[in-house]
Amino acid sequence: MPQPVGYYVHHHGIGHWRRAVAVARAMATPCTLIGTFNAAQQAAAPGATLNLADDAPVPGATPGVPPPLLHYAPLRHSGLRRRSAALAAWMGEADPALLVVDVSAEAALLARLCSVPVALFRLAGRRDDPPHLHAFAAAQHLVAPFPAALEDPATPDWVVEKTFYAGFLTDVAAGTAPVAERSVTVVFGQGGTGGDAVALAAAARATPGWRWRVIGPVSGDAALPANLELLGWVADPQPLLAGAAVLVGGAGDGLVAEAAALAKPFLCLPEPRPFGEQTLKAQRLAELGAACVLPEWPAAADWPGLLDRALALDPARIGALHAPGAVGRLAGWLDGVASAA
Known part of the structure; x- marks a missing residue:
């Protein structure tokens, strides 16, 4: 034996x-x-x-x-x-x-x-x-x-x-699902501080032609515009990720792996982690042209340009990270x- x-x-x-x-x-x-x-x-x-x-x-x-x-x-x-x-x-x-x-x-x-x-x-x-x-x-x-x-x-x-x-040791399959144009999926994981309802509502209002869906914890109270959905925890988030035109979230392995497998335009907001786990990973993504990396949640007025910038990324750059x-x-x-x- x-x-x-x-x-x-x-x-x-x-x-x-x-x-x-x-x-x-x-x-x-x-x-x-x-x-x-x-x-x-x-x-x-x-x-x-x-x-x-x-x-x-x-x-x-x-x-x-x-x-x-x-x-x-x-x-x-x-x-x-x-x-x-x-x-x-x-x-x-x-x-x-x-x-x-x-x-x-x-x-x-x-x-x-x-x-x-x-x-x-x-x-x-x-x-x-x-x-x-x-x-x-x-x-x-x-x-x-x-x-x-x-x-x-x-x-x-x-x-x-x-x-x-x-x-990336995930079960993510390469993306083949249809993508909804001008749609954003934002992901907040368990290990961070989560999203802020007021900031999310402001971003959605600043981009009225985009549909926003948010996965994960969100704190605070705000009047939500019609183009914003706060979904909380989702048992199977993959369809929401696959159907988005742009992904927004931290630099945890799970979300980066999803973005790579789906070859998605990715706006990355790395979260503080010991030993710079997310910040250094995000830095490499930026150097490879695989993501737009932001040090903090942007001002509402910046979102229209940032989403256009994400759409201008070459999806092959982040797709090359999927094995x-x-x-x-x-x-x-x-x-x-x-x-x-």
């Missing part, structure tokens, strides 16, 4: 879980998903799971000052102790060929200390702090869930050389790494 692969899933947000499930389902090697999961996630997993104790901050733990090579190591945290012990015990018993880590410098270092090869996900942004660089050095392989064209030029050569560029079959390619690469271990 082949040695299994462990796949450590960070529990912040839902994106790490979704891509872990997609990759594990596509792998030929037996894969155990490892992390803090709810009952629905465990039921939906494509194979075995190892549910770990939560390491979120708790009363009584002492954050202190993290050691220079660690991001998160509170003292007197029983959940963190049980979490680390369970992961180490699983590695000792299962003898995995590989531990995929998405993401955690500490989990990568623990695996290396347990003599297990590591394939560590490396997110976008300038991650040149000691904990990241130490974990990158300890890992046998690095995985970038974005295309090489979006790499930060300041990334050290040795990090680039260790990296497998998986591309069909990225999940399957990464799964096959991980299978190969595991079999060679």
Whole structure:
């Protein structure tokens, strides 16, 4: 029986879980998903799971000052102790060929200390702090869930050389849906501050020939013009994205992947994230001519010109960032790494 692969899933947000499930389902090697999961996630997993104790901050733990090579190591945290012990015990018993880590410098270092090869996900942004660089050095392989064209030029050569560029790990298909002319879809994700109803209403009023539809959280009260719809959370946003003439939103991997797969004119407003994850990605999009990048929500009077500017973009520029079959390619690469271990 082949040695299994462990796949450590960070529990912040839902994106790490979704891509872990997609990759594990596509792998030929037996894969155990490892992390803090709810009952629905465990039921939906494509194979075995190892549910770990939560390491979120708790009363009584002492954050202190993290050691220079660690991001998160509170003292007197029983959940963190049980979490680390369970992961180490699983590695000792299962003898995995590989531990995929998405993401955690500490989990990568623990695996290396347990003599297990590591394939560590490396997110976008300038991650040149000691904990990241130490974990990158300890890992046998690095995985970038974005295309090489979006790499930060300041990334050290040795990090680039260790990296497998998986591309955007989404299930987005290339766009074929009919597009409604002069239509805008705005997307606000879970991790940011959301939209402002007053600013959205002003933008829609300034562009009366355009239809605006907004997905995600919006705060504040405003009288909405007839050409503006605030839809809130949408179970399947893909038709709204595919049918838009212009997409507006942050530089998270999900929306950028959608824009690339659909080859959509994209007005990008990167949101503050640790390590410049969105701002540096947006900078590369602008340098490639793949998006119009704005530092903040524009004044209402600027919107007519901005929408025309977006329509003037060459859609082939952002479309070139879409790599069909990225999940399957990464799964096959991980299978190969595991079999060679």
